Amino acid sequence: MSSKFDAPKVAEIHQHLHSHLPSESALRVKALETLLVDKGLVNPQTIDAWIEAYTDQIGPKRGARVVAKAWTDSAYKKRLLQDAPAAIDELGYLGKATAHLKVVENSDRVHNLVVCTLCSCYPFSILGIAPAWYKAAAYRSRAVREPRAVLAEFGVDIDDDVEVRVWDSTAELRYLVLPQCPPGAAGMSEEDLAALVTRNSMIGTDRNLG
Amino acid sequence: MNEQVEKTLKPLASLDGAAAFDEPWQAEALAIADTLVQNGMFSAGAWSEALGDALRKSGTSGASDDQQTYYQCVLTALENLIAQHSEIDRAAMAAKRGDWEQAYLSTPHGQPVKLDAIEDH
Structure with missing residues (x-):
C-alpha cells in the first residue's frame, strides 16, 4: 500500500465536500452586494425586487x-x-x-x-x-x-x-x-x-x- | 422547439429562447448595476462605456462569445465602476469575497450561510 500523498485525489475529495461553494463569480458578486449594503449604497430589498421583476414580470x-x-x-x-x-x-x-x-x-x-x-x-x-x-x-x-x-x-x-x-x-x-x-x-x-x-x-x- | 428546427437554425438565431440568466449571480450583478445607475453612483453612459470596454477586451483575449463571457464582463465592469466611484476598493472586495468563501466552507450542509446582514439560503 502506497503512502504517497495523492494531491489530485485529495483535491477531488475537498471539492466534493465543498461542492456547495458558489462559483468564483458568485462569490465576487456576494462580496460587492455585502459591501454596498454595509455602506448603505444599495438596499437588499431593491435588488431582490429587481430580480423578481425582471425574472417574472417585465x-x-x-x-x-x-x-x-x-x-x-x-x-x-x-x-x-x-x-x-x-x-x-x-x-x-x-x-x-x-x-x-x-x-x-x-x-x-x-x-x-x-x-x-x-x-x-x-x-x-x-x-x-x-x-x-x-x-x-x-x-x-x-x-x-x-x-x-x-x-x-x-x-x-x-x-x-x-x-x-x-x-x-x-x-x-x-x-x-x-x-x-x-x-x-x-x-x-x-x-x-x-x-x-x-x-x-x-x-x-x-x-x-x- | 423541435430537434429538426433547432438543427436548421443559424448560430445567432439558435441562441434565441435561452434563459436570460444561467445562474443567479448574473441577475444579481445586473440588478446591482442598474440600481447603482438609478441611485446615481454612476451614469448609464459610464456603465455602457465600462461594459463595452470589458467586452472589447474580452473579445480580443479570445474568450468565447457566450452569456458566461458576457456576464463575466458585467461583473468586471461593475467592480471597476464601484472602485472608481465609491470608497469600496479592490482590497475590500477581495477581503469580503474571502469572508464569503470562509462562511460557505465553515457552514455545515443544509444550514443557511450567514455573513453580516446578508443571509443566503
Whole structure:
C-alpha cells in the first residue's frame, strides 16, 4: 500500500465536500452586494425586487401592448413616434431604460433593425432582459456590417427594394421597432393584436407578423 | 422547439429562447448595476462605456462569445465602476469575497450561510 500523498485525489475529495461553494463569480458578486449594503449604497430589498421583476414580470408583453395600441389608435401612434417616453408613460411603463427612447416604424419600403455595437443597450423596461444573441459579439459586429445576412439567419428575407436601416443604441438613446400590422388584423381587439407581436419584431429580427 | 428546427437554425438565431440568466449571480450583478445607475453612483453612459470596454477586451483575449463571457464582463465592469466611484476598493472586495468563501466552507450542509446582514439560503 502506497503512502504517497495523492494531491489530485485529495483535491477531488475537498471539492466534493465543498461542492456547495458558489462559483468564483458568485462569490465576487456576494462580496460587492455585502459591501454596498454595509455602506448603505444599495438596499437588499431593491435588488431582490429587481430580480423578481425582471425574472417574472417585465418582458416583451409590455412592448407588444405599446405596439398594439399604436396599431389601433392613430393618435397614440403619432404621439409614440413623436415622443416615445411620454407615450409609453401613458401606459405606466416608463423606466430609466425607456426615458430616452425613439420608436422607428417599419413600412413596405423600410425595415428597421436595432443593435448596440458597444455593449448591450436595450429598452429593458418594456422588453425585459435582452436575449442572448443581442448581447453576442457576433450580432453586435455583424448587424451593422451585413444586416441582410443577419436577418436571413433569423429567417427574415428582405426584398432588394426594401431599405434596411440599422439603429445603433446607446445609453442615451435606445430604439424600439414599430412593426407593420399584419394584413387581416382589421377588427381584432388590442389584446389579440398584442399577442401577435413578437419580441424580435420590436428589435427588427422578425418582420412579417400574424 | 423541435430537434429538426433547432438543427436548421443559424448560430445567432439558435441562441434565441435561452434563459436570460444561467445562474443567479448574473441577475444579481445586473440588478446591482442598474440600481447603482438609478441611485446615481454612476451614469448609464459610464456603465455602457465600462461594459463595452470589458467586452472589447474580452473579445480580443479570445474568450468565447457566450452569456458566461458576457456576464463575466458585467461583473468586471461593475467592480471597476464601484472602485472608481465609491470608497469600496479592490482590497475590500477581495477581503469580503474571502469572508464569503470562509462562511460557505465553515457552514455545515443544509444550514443557511450567514455573513453580516446578508443571509443566503
